[in-house]
Amino acid sequence: MLSASAEVIAARTTLMVHGLTDPAGQDRVELSLMSSEKTEALSASAAALAASAGTVGKRLGQAALDEGARALQAATEIAGARTPAEAAQAQFRYALGWWSRAAGQALTLNAELTQAQTDALTPIHKTAVANAKRLRKS
Template sequence: MKSTDLPAAMFFPIGLWLGVASKTQEMLLASSQVIATRSARMASAGPLPSAADQREFALMGSEKLDAFSQSAAALGRAWTPAVQTLNAQALQGWLAIMNNAFALAGSRTPAQAMRRHKTLVSTVMRRAPTLQRASDAAARVTHSALAPVHRTATANARRLGSAKKTSRR
């Protein structure tokens, strides 16, 4: 790796999680638009909704089931034994790091603190790549599971938003 690649490599994990955060924000904004549009439609339909309203109201439940079923399937596909192993290794890494950090905190002499500090730094350096891979894998799994719900929410927001615009003309 060239030294010029270092900043990009350092921030890539953050980029993975920022992508998840961005998709989550888009999904939440789209969902709030869809909820507002459908709530207004339900209120205006009253006790005798039109056939189009009835279709839209029925769609609300079926699309949620479909999106969350797809999300569960994506999560199942993404959560392979390899990811489980990586997460187990990451947990072991965190436990080793925390164990060494607590040992350092309980040092009784400066010499003991220096030895324990060296052990802690060594453990962190040895375990960091596994922790990084686990974080990356978790971000990818989260993104895979979020994708179907995001896709449905944003598609509904576009569809219902364009339906509003055409009805105003």
């Protein structure tokens, strides 16, 4: 993407310089694409981020609700324990489960955020590469 962007910037800068020296020979179509293509790519990128944020937020919200239910269940078990040893075992089960769930959720979140980044950059990458290919032909 960086290489394609550099090519596009160089080609369009050359077109703009040419337009300054020969206003009648300006490539108005290409110059107008500079704004519309960026707007379309950035809008698609923002939409991808919004979709990802919604999906991640929904999953995290459900995980928080589920964890609250597990904490309530653990508190009930601890409060209902007949001996201090039973209370400690209930507390330990909850704590161990929480660590396991937290680690799994962290890995899942990392994967989701990596995918969100990919989804957000894809329309920008696609536009930059397509522009570079088109401008090489010009």
